[in-house]
Amino acid sequence: MKKKYLIASAAVIMLSCGSSNKTSTSxxxxxxxxxxxxxxxxxxxxxxxxxxxxxxxxxxxxxxxxxxxxxxxxxxxxxxxxxxxxxxxxxxxxxxxxxxxxxxxxLEIAKSPEATLTINDSKFELGHDYVSVLSSDSGTINTNEVVFAGFGIEDEAYSDYSSVDITGQVVLLKSGEPQKADGTYIISGTSEASEWSNFRKEMTLKRDIAREKGAKAVLFYAPKDYKNAVKRFGNSNGRITLQDKKEQLYFFLIDTKLATAILPNIEKTQKQATIKTTFNLDYKKVNEEIHSxxxxxxxxxxxxxxxxxxxxxxxxxxxxxxxxxxxxxxxxxxxxxxxxxxxxxxxxxxxxxxxxxxxxxxxxxxxxxxxxxxxxxxxxxxxxxxxxxxxxxxxxxxxxxxxxxxxxxxxxxxxxxxxxxxxxxxxxxxxxxxxxxxxxxxxxxxxxxxxxxxxxxxxxxxxxxxxxxxxxxxxxxxxxxxxxxxxxxxxxxxxxxxxxxxxxxxxxxxxxxxxxxxxxxxxxx
CATH class of the missing domain: 3.40.630.10 (Zn peptidases)
Structure with missing residues (x-):
């Protein structure tokens, strides 16, 4: 222990505050x-x-x-x-x-997972057609349907989940938020977009809502931001992240080729629906766990x-x-x-x-x-x-x-x-x-x-x-x-x-x- 000063209860010493120049330490x-x-x-x-x-x-x-x-x-x-x-x-x-x-x-040292994905017998390439955003545990998904949940928004002014149940489902979402015929945004009620159109915020919000509602996997279609996402997440080897201890969720950003393979008219479609399509995913996590x-x-x-x-x-x-x-x-x-x-x-x-x-x-x-x-x-x-x-x-x-x-x-x-x-x-x-x-x-x-x-x-x-x-x-x-x-x-x-x-x-x-x-x-x- 560094020795400083003996403190008792005798005299009162009034000291000056820090000076604006070099302060003596004598x-x-x-x-x-x-x-x-x-x-x-x-x-x-x-x-x-x-x-x-x-x-x-x-x-x-x-x-x-x-x-x-x-x-x-x-x-x-x-x-x-x-x-x-x-x-x-x-x-x-x-x-x-x-x-x-x-x-x-x-923590864990992120390494690009090993994954294979086929939709309707067409194979898609990890790091090119889709990128993994969350570090998920190894596992497989084989299903004959994908739920399209529109923008994936749950808000007081608007909800994409009022007519669909995504529990245990693969969910397809797209970026952005709904607008009225006159161009105003439903959520803000003005010509200004809300946080649901901010890529960084909306990705987190939409991911967390889907997880809370029980989704097994999320395919997030954000074409304007996809190229930058590939640069950020496509080769994550060596990146240290927090271990995700929340409910298991596979979360992928996807390109137009993959999105339209499931829903050809996704750009113009808002209505939620269950789409009959074969979806087969084999995912292997290879991250290295560390602790700090x-x-x-x-x-x-x-x-x-x-x-x-x-x-x-x-x-x-x-x-x-x-x-x-x-x-x-x-x-x-x-x-x-x-x-x-x-x-x-x-x-x-x-x-x-x-x-x-x-x-x-x-x-x-x-x-x-x-x-x-x-x-x-x-x-x-x-x-x-x-x-x-x-x-x-x-x-x-x-x-x-x-x-x-x-x-x-x-x-x-x-x-x-x-x-x-x-x-x-x-x-x-x-x-x-x-x-x-x-x-x-x-x-x-x-x-x-x-x-x-x-x-x-x-x-x-x-x-x-x-x-x-x-x-x-x-x-x-x-x-x-x-x-x-x-x-x-x-x-x-x-x-x-x-x-x-x-x-x-x-x-x-x-x-x-x-x-x-x-x-x-x-x-x-």
């Missing part, structure tokens, strides 16, 4: 003053977050010993053991009720313990490529060590009888670089803390460097993303906290809804935001060493890392101890 070796248990002295605890301790942790965490922390590989196992030991040394308990700091995240871990520690609140603040960072990186280790010091070693320092500061306050009023979950997630997999597993499958009790997520991903493309000479900045997307209150609080403590330039460049980089969707906060949980994403932007073996600890600007970590701490402190609960006044997109 106090970390001389400070032995005590803090009154009756004083809610946030500044004292913020000052315990120092360059020196951030650097000490990062020099270990982003060292060659950790082999680039590739998801599911030995280096990542060393990383989670390091985090576990740090929380044990800090005497911060595990978040899980069984005392285990690790939340197992079942989220690391979760927890400080229980006092009088508002059922309202929980999540502070998150991802623990993984790119591993070793062509013999070179991708250390990931900024991405996201910087966020990882920041999270440890914030946790330690809150634990010191807890030990001294100074809150927090609300509980805090310190969540290190795996598989971010593979598609936000650890946070997706947490939010969609096995939340340790019920999502309805989760008030906000503060996500830290790359806060140790500067963006060379940024058009400003002020290096003391941070990009904030998402703070106003769901909660006006959270955004205002964030601004006020920064003004009172840190005076960092808050840059909202990448918060624009039209940001071509789509950073809002590219880090772990998004899996909370999509569930209408307010978020803030703290980010320094990319740089020349982003996702390269040159992202090493010596490149980190530790004074900035200290200031930014303190900002997150101050924000979390205010969220944890204010009287009013942060709520979402907007709806997730």
């Amino acid at each position: 106090s970390t070796t001389t400070k032995t003053e005590t803090v009154s248990k009756s004083t809610n002295n946030v500044n004292f605890y913020a000052e315990t977050i120092t360059e020196a301790e951030l650097k000490a942790d990062l020099m270990i965490y982003a060292s060659d010993e950790f082999e680039g922390r590739l998801t599911g590989q030995p280096g990542q196992k060393k990383a989670v053991e390091f985090l576990k030991k740090r929380y044990i040394d800090l005497n911060i308990p595990a978040a899980k009720s069984d005392g285990n700091y690790f939340q197992d995240v079942p 871990e989220n690391v979760a520690a927890f400080i229980k609140g006092t009088d508002k313990a059922d309202e929980v603040i999540v502070v998150s960072a991802h623990l993984d990186h790119e591993g070793i490529k062509n013999g070179e280790i991708y250390n990931g010091a900024d991405d996201d070693g910087s966020g990882t060590v920041a999270l440890l320092e914030i946790a330690e500061a809150f634990k010191m306050a807890k030990n001294n009888g100074q809150g927090p009023r609300r509980s805090i979950l310190f969540l290190h997630v795996t598989g971010e670089e593979k598609g936000l997999l650890g946070s997706k597993y947490y939010s969609d499958i096995d939340p340790i803390i019920p999502l309805e009790e989760t008030m906000v997520d503060l996500n830290i991903d790359m806060i140790g460097r500067t963006d060379p493309k940024r058009k400003s000479d002020n290096r003391n900045y941070i990009y904030l993303i998402g703070s106003d997307k769901l909660s006006t209150d959270l955004h205002n609080l964030s601004e006020q906290v920064n003004t009172s403590c840190c005076n960092i330039e808050l840059d909202y460049t990448f918060n624009d809804d039209n940001d071509p980089n789509r950073f809002y969707y590219r880090s772990d906060h998004y899996n909370f935001a999509k569930n209408n949980i307010p978020v803030i994403f703290y980010f320094n932007g990319t740089h020349d060493d982003y996702h390269k073996p040159t992202d090493t600890p010596d490149k980190i600007e530790y004074d900035l890392l200290e200031n930014r970590t303190r900002l997150v701490f101050y924000t979390a402190w205010e969220l944890a101890n204010r009287e009013a609960k942060i709520t979402a006044d907007k709806v997730a997109e």
Whole structure:
């Protein structure tokens, strides 16, 4: 355990907030003053977050010993053991009720399945005429009918399932949504299409509805998006995904040749029907199962313990490529060590009888670089803390460097993303906290809804935001060493890392101890 300061109940020491320039760390070796248990002295605890301790942790965490922390590989196992030991040394308990700091995240390395498909004695080729989207178990289907369920929509304004039963059936669906004769959309009631016409969203929605209604297999016809789908799913070898533990479902995107072999007039047909056709599928799954871990520690609140603040960072990186280790010091070693320092500061306050009023979950997630997999597993499958009790997520991903493309000479900045997307209150609080403590330039460049980089969707906060949980994403932007073996600890600007970590701490402190609960006044997109 790192030794910090002895906390008793004698004198009150008032300390300054983080400076806008390089902050001296000399106090970390001389400070032995005590803090009154009756004083809610946030500044004292913020000052315990120092360059020196951030650097000490990062020099270990982003060292060659950790082999680039590739998801599911030995280096990542060393990383989670390091985090576990740090929380044990800090005497911060595990978040899980069984005392285990690790939340197992079942993954698999996707490999193209082996499959043969014939329809009416015509053979169709996997990867050309159809692509497998879900990783399904090995099995066969032999049937003499396919149910056409139109657009596959189940909505208050419209349903394709009112006249068909798809239990145990092979189901044919097509993309898009119905329109009236005047061109307006039935679901929206306007000339604007709804989410049922957004390929990424509709594919997920239609898949899940068909699964809930008992379909055995789904053939999804989306001709405008099929070529891109083939590029994405046609050769998935090596792609790491979550293991799908839901009800078994074969889900295929299909091309026009296959769709018209079942229903020749599918483009113009909307009426649901059971089509007499022979359908024979032999499917063999060849994926390799692997396992990874989220690391979760927890400080229980006092009088508002059922309202929980999540502070998150991802623990993984790119591993070793062509013999070179991708250390990931900024991405996201910087966020990882920041999270440890914030946790330690809150634990010191807890030990001294100074809150927090609300509980805090310190969540290190795996598989971010593979598609936000650890946070997706947490939010969609096995939340340790019920999502309805989760008030906000503060996500830290790359806060140790500067963006060379940024058009400003002020290096003391941070990009904030998402703070106003769901909660006006959270955004205002964030601004006020920064003004009172840190005076960092808050840059909202990448918060624009039209940001071509789509950073809002590219880090772990998004899996909370999509569930209408307010978020803030703290980010320094990319740089020349982003996702390269040159992202090493010596490149980190530790004074900035200290200031930014303190900002997150101050924000979390205010969220944890204010009287009013942060709520979402907007709806997730």
